[in-house]
Every structure is written in C-alpha cells, then in structure tokens.
Amino acid sequence: MLLIRPLLGISFRTVVEVLESFLLKKKDIDLTKLKDSPESKAKEYLLDKIGREKYDLWFSQLDMSFEKDKLQVLVPNSFMEGMLRRNYLALLEEAGSSVSGSEVGISFVVNKQAQKNSERRIKPANASKPLKYPKARPVVVEDLPAGTGRYNLDDFIVGRKNKMAHRAAKACVSSGSELYNPLFFFGSYGLGKTHLLKAIVNETMRNNPSLKCKYISAEDFTNQFVNSTLRKDMNSFRKRFRGVDVLAIDDVHFLASKKGTQEEFLNTFNSIDHADKKIILASDSHPTMIEQFTESLVSRFVSGMVIKMEMPEFETRKKIVEIKASRMGLSISQDVVEYVAQNVSASVRELEGAVKKLSAQHLLLEKKITLSSAQYLISDMVSRVSSAPDAEGIIDTTASFFSVSSSQLRSKAKAKTVSLARSVAMHLLRENTDLSFPEIGGCFGGKNHSTVIQACRKVKKLIDANATVDWKHRGVKRSEKIGSVIKQVSDSLNIQQ
Template sequence: MNGYDILENLKMQVSKLEYMQYVSKIQYDAQNSQENLFIFLTDNIFLANWAKRKYRNLMIKFVEQTTNFKPEILFNLKSERQPPQIPQRKYIIKNNQYTINQDYTFEKFIVGECNEFAYKMTKEAAKRQKPNWNPLLIYGNTGLGKTHLLNAVCHSVYKRNPNAMIIYITAEIMFNEYRHRLQNKTMDQFRERFRKCDYLLIDDVQFLANTEKFQEEFFNTFNDINLAGGQIIMTSDKPPKLIEKLEKRLKSRFDGGMSAKIESPELETKIHIIKQKCELNNINLDSKIIDLLATQVHDNIREIEGIILKLHGQMSLLNMPITTEIVENELKDRGVEKKHIDFEDVITLVARELNLKPTEIRNKTRSKKTIAKARKIVAYIAREETNTTFPAIASELNLKDHSAVSKQIKTLKEEMQQNPQLKNEISNMISKLKHILQ
C-alpha cells in the first residue's frame, strides 16, 4: 500500500471535473512518508484545507479496508517538501487530523478587537517557562482562528526551546487513543506520553465529555502537568460552563485558569485576513470582491477560504477571472441572500452598532453627528432591505414627509461614493441583519 494507490482510488470516487480541479493537483510525497504515515503535497493552503476536509476520511477508509490499520494522512505545501535539517520533531506529536501549518504563526495572525485578548494570552503563554494560568482556554465559533493560535504556540515554543516536548492533538483523537490503550492494556504508555510534556495543546476540548472514565484520566493528566510546571492550552466552541456532561471538578479546573473569547471579526479585520490569505497563495482578487465576501459572509473565515478555493480552482481550470457576478452566484447557492427584515430590526441593529438608543435615533434632535448619521443609515437600509414605504419611514424617524426621507438617502449615497469605508460599514450592518435572521 502506498500513496499512489490512495490517489488512484480517490480518482474513482469523484467526478471527472472534481478530479481535474482538485485531486489531480495533489501529489504523493513518497520520500517523507512512512509505513503508516502518508504525506501529500499541494500548491497552496486553500487546496490543503479543502483536501483535508473533503478527502481525508475517504483516504483513511480505503487504507483501513485494505490493511486493517488506521493511517495518518497529512497534507503539506510543496514549499515544505525539503525542510531544513533539524532533529526528529518528536517535540510535536502529530495526530490523525492535523499537521502543524507553517503559515499559522503569531506574526501572520491578524489582530483586531475581536481577538486581541486571546492573541495576547496565547503569545504570553508561549513565552513563559512556567505558566501564570493553567489551563488557558480559547473559545469561540468555528472558523475564527483558534486553531491558528495553537499552531502559533507550537512554532513559538520550538523557536524558544527546540527540546521542548509539545503535544498538539484534538480531544476526539486523544479519546480514541485512550480507548485503544485501555482495550490493549497499555495505559502506561498513554500516561507516559501525555503526562510528561511541557505543553499540551488540545483542539475542540468540548469532546472531552465522552465518558466519565476519560474525564477522570484527563483530570489526573492535568494535575500532573500542572504540578510539573507544564502548560495546557485548549480551544472550544463554548465556555466551560456550557459544555454538556463536563464534570464539575473539570469545570472548576477550567474556571480556575484563564479564558479568552474570540468574537466575530469586525469588517476591517475580515478584509485584512482575506487579503493576507490571498497574498500567501498568490491569488489575485479585486478589492470589490474582497469587500463583498467580507460583508456578506458574516464571520466564518474558514467558509470564506472555502469559497475562494472553490472559485479559484474552477476559474483557473477555465482560464477565467473571478468576477463579482460569479461570487454573488456562489453566495446565493450557499444561501447567503436577502432575508425579510423589518424596520425594527434595522433601527435596533444600527443603534447597537453606533452605541445609541433607538429612541435617540427616532428623536428629531440634530445636536449629535452620530445621531444624524444613524438616521440616514436607518432610512437607507429600511428602504433598500425592507418593504417599509417612504411615508412610513418618515413617520418612524419623525421626518417631515417622504421627500425628507428621499433627501436623507440621496445624501448618504453620495457620502458612500466618496467614502468606501462608510460603504463597507453599512454593508457590514446589512450582513449582520441577515445573519441574525438566519
């Protein structure tokens, strides 16, 4: 069994178009692969992530059916094929789901208000010989950069101390190994591996709640690492108190450490992230397309990556550029399209975004520039995104008549033409309205 067999089997399981777009661009790295470790190479991180999500399980299943053994499947970039000569990297324990991404460093992490605290906490944890807080938990929705930060810790710690023992794993894979060791009566090897590391980095820690016995094992592992001065850093999609079936003593341990939430990225941060990912992979996107993706896809950067990868692959094959129309059609296919929005939805969100009260926006006062701006934005969005009539908008905003509403909207449109930042800000508000109603 080798990687060429795996790719040949995969070819038979996908359509001809999909094979040409994606599978044909994946190469087997025979030089660096091992008996039960198959390494494949791609041109860019987008294709690597796509292959990991779409094909990894199919490849593992094929090997399992043929050899009766579950292999490790990794996707690396071609630029990483000839790494510098360094000692065997046993300081990082690779698992069946992830490899350490060379682009996921602290230097390449885009920092905004949404993630600044989590960034600073993980960077500080990676610098210290002994932890100030244990464990450190980074939580937030999918696709916001939690895995990037764990990878960045690996890079940073190794740079500081190449001899450090780092284990980077998902809770699900950790549980699978625990179950395997338990069945084969080799728990001593499990404890030797996990309790004697300097850094234990666990992705998707919400899956710790598999069984009480596993939680007990993790509790003891945590205590041993903590007593020895090691650092535990975890990610989760929710805070500890909301993780179902998590034992009280583990919740207590988690609460005794430090938690940092990654929020949905603000518009400017999303735009910077998209631009960076395009630059890293030599993909050229018009600024209008970047703005469109940033404003229409609410917060999931991973979803935006998927859209870019798919369109880049399709358009490269057809030798055509990615246009605004193509992106809009793709968003429509994904269900990112106009939803029914009421006037109250508009005024509530605009008030929240500009730190005002809805009653202030409805008031006639013009003493504050922010209020005047808010009234124009409400009038514009209400007209563009709702069925509210001009007279109804005038009544809601205490304006004289429909002509006053028309003037407000016309003025704002002129300002948006002259100020792209204002245009993006309003587009982002509209995107958030749609997201709320999904």
C-alpha cells in the same frame, strides 16, 4: 494524465468544484473486499470521515504502510503530496492513531508506481492523446511530528475582536506566567482556535527544540485512552501525555459525558500543572456552558485565562480577504473585497473558502474576477449566511433599538428597559440560530439556561396576546405592540418573519 499546475493555497476540493464536470469520475468501493490489515483499517477510517467521493479522489489508489510509529503514504508526485499535507495531514494522523492505538507521524514518499495508479483515475476530456505528469524522482519527505504544520502566530490576522486571543497566545509562548495556565479558547467553528493551538505548539518547539510539545484532539485523546485501557497499558499512555512540557487539546467539549476519560484527563491536567508545564485548550463553548462536565474539571478549566473567539468585524474581514488573495496571487478590486467581506461572515474558514473559489476561477479559467462574477461564484455562501444571523449581531441590533448598550444586556442589570431588551434578544437568538438554551445564556455573560427559557416563554406569551410593551427611549417613554418591536428588530437584521 491531465496536467494540473500547483495552486498555492488552494485545496484540491476547490479545484474539483470548478472542474468536476470533466475531472471527477466516481468509482464504487466494495468494502467487503477490503483486507483486514492496519492499512485497510486506516483507509476505512478515512472513508468514514470524508465520504466516498473525496475518498475516491484522494485515497482510493494510494498505498500506505505502517512502520513503527509512522504511517507512510505513497504519492504520485509532489503536487499530490503538497495537497495532502495542507488539507489532510491531521486526518491522516487521526487515522494512523485510531489503528495503532498510539500517536503516529506521517511520512510521504513520491513513488512512480503511485503515479501510474493515479493516472488511471483521471482522464482528460476531449483529448486525442493522453497527457502525462512530468517525471519526478522518488523523494522521501521527512517525517512530520504529529500536530505540527504550517501554522504560526504571524499568519494569524489580528483585528479588534481577536486581539486578546492573539496576545494571549504570544504570551503563552514567551511567558511562564501562571496567568496563562490553562489557556482556554472557546467560540464557533472556523474562527481560528485550532490555528492558535497549533501555532503555540509550533513556535514553542521552534524557540525551544528540547521541549516536548503535543497537539491532539479530544477525540483522539479519548480513543488512545480507550485502546490503552483495553490493552492494559496505561503506564505508556500516561507517560506519553504527562511527560510533555506543552499539551494542546482541541475540541475539548468532546469529553462531555465521558466520565472515565474526564477523570483520566483531570489527572493528566493536574500532573502537568503541578510540574509547572503548560496546557492550552479549545472548545465550542465556555467551560461552564458545556453540559455533563464534572465540576472539578470545569473549575480547572476556568482557573486560568478563558478567552472567547468571535467572528472578526468588517474591517478585519476585509484585511483577511486582501491578505488571502495576495498570498494566492489573486488581484481583485476593492469592491470585490468589500462584497466578500460584507456577505461572507459566518466564519474565517468560509471567508478563506470564498477567496479560494475566486482564485480557482481566475487561475484555472484565466478570467478576471469582477464584482458580478464574484457574486455568482459565492452566491451559495451568501444565501447561507443571510439566513443565519450571528449572535453578536442580534444582541447589538436589539440593544441599539432600545437605546441601551450590549454590555448592559450581558450584565446583571434589571432595569425595565434592559430586561425587556434582553428578553427580546434571547427570543430572537432562539428563533433564528441553532444555539441551545445554555449557549444563549453564555452569550449574555453566563446566564443560567433556565433564565433564557423563562425569557423566551415570556416573549412568546406577549406575542400570543398581542400585548403592548413600554420602555424608555433616551428618557422618553415609548409604547408599541411586541409584534411590531420584534418585526422592526428583525428587519434591521434582514430576518424574514
């Protein structure tokens, strides 16, 4: 068995990416041979969610068993237990809940037989004698309440763009003010919404152990609702959710178009709110921009505090790189820090992933991270980001070109220069991002999607006609071909025309 020392803060997926040529050996799974047991159904759920390669690496040789409201997972050693806990705990909770129809906790047991199973999966390359894991005594790890984990507010790295979200989360933990109920975070993936939701739950439980707190995804809420409906056991479902002091629902946009679940959730929301309990929500879009939400649900969502989560600015991204590297025991020069922060700007999650790649290279191959090696290791991330400019960057750059402010573009101002700049920015967002018309409208202070469609059509007609547009630049009239305007703004954004 190949001996791998634990790597603090580095997922095993990253380790595999560095060593996959001699660590990972794929093995086909014959689904027809899976037994129709709760454990097998849980494994099928995992396979469906993460794919065969990751499933083979992590779960194919692990034994599981259901005991009351727990899913017990047998692992070969504390290293495997730690990796599963850090990277797959939430997924295991989802798998258990999807099978049982109710929320389950996860417990890990370090087991010698599991160690033997694991040893059959990974063979050392070019080794005359097989290496073995250090012997470990069987240890039962305490059950973790679903939704809790390593998240806390002190670990959330604060900058100018996420300061409001962090302060609201802290206030939610310490205050009973109606101002924060509900507290609704929205924004793209990997910006810290889940971190804040779980941190609020964790710190509330830590400060007030007697309180009942629950974190759950909207998808899991839906699955439990459907299962309870089929079993005609809605009383226990309602007791489970309406009896809590703090309810945190992640990815609430998943409820869109699910009218039955929306109605039940609205009743749950009202029950908790009327009892002066707290509700925290997260979504990828502003509640008014989520299509197929009932008006009553939207009105409840916007009745408290709605906060947008944005990608941190450059200085905060540098701080994130430095702190993440320090926690992993990785020493990197300032030019490497700045390169990573400048070129990986899609999400905080990808930024952390870039640092993990560098750390894996350093720890596994014992090589110092230079600027050139960093450029090579994260080149796939850089190319992906450079081809996908972010919405804020497009708006800011367009506003700067026309010598107006970004806030003017997001306002209702109808001055000729502002309207032209807004239309150009909407056109560029439509052409260079995956945002829908409603989502683009949300970037401009909640403009209606029909307004965005009209603006994009207007710019396209101007381009097709090779028309000249004019505007005032710091009080001086300017005139240029619309194509030239689009090109200049695009060049500033490094967008290939």
